[in-house]
Amino acid sequence: MTSYDFIIDLLYPLELRQRKMFGVDAYYIEDKMVFALREKNHNIIDNGIWIATTKQHHQKLKHTFKTIKPIETIGIKSWLMLPASSDIFEYEVQLLVHLIRMRSPLIGIIPKSQISKK
Incomplete structure (x- = not known):
């Protein structure tokens, strides 16, 4: 649990599935991973909501979200994040x-892994 898992309440009644990924809680809707929640005491620069996306969507997302940024401490280059430290x-x-x-x-x-199962 994180101090910003309120996103789960905001998404109700959508059916979310939770799975661990890279030490964070990742959330799926149907077969799509949509976001992950990260709140750790180390590398706090990456605490927040990690958004599952692709590089082709980065520019549009940067126009939508003022504080969106790349995840810094692990090698996921396609995902972006909303920092929990933002006002x-x-x-x-x-x-x-x-x-x-x-x-x-x-x-x-x-x-x-989901694509290969189909």
Whole structure:
């Protein structure tokens, strides 16, 4: 649990599945991974909500979210994050929730492990 798992409440009644990934809690809607929550005492620069996306969507997401940035401490280059330290974090989480609810193509990836099962 994190201090910003309120995003789960905001997404109700969508059915979210939770799985561990890189020591964080990743959340799926159907077969798409949409975000992960990270709150650790080390490398706090990466605490926040990690957004599952692809590089082709980075520019549009940077226009939508003022504080969005790359994840710095691990090698995921396609994902972006909303830093929990931001003054507008809760507002931007609400924007993210809106995009997820609208099934925006900017948010979510189907992990390779899921693709190979099909």
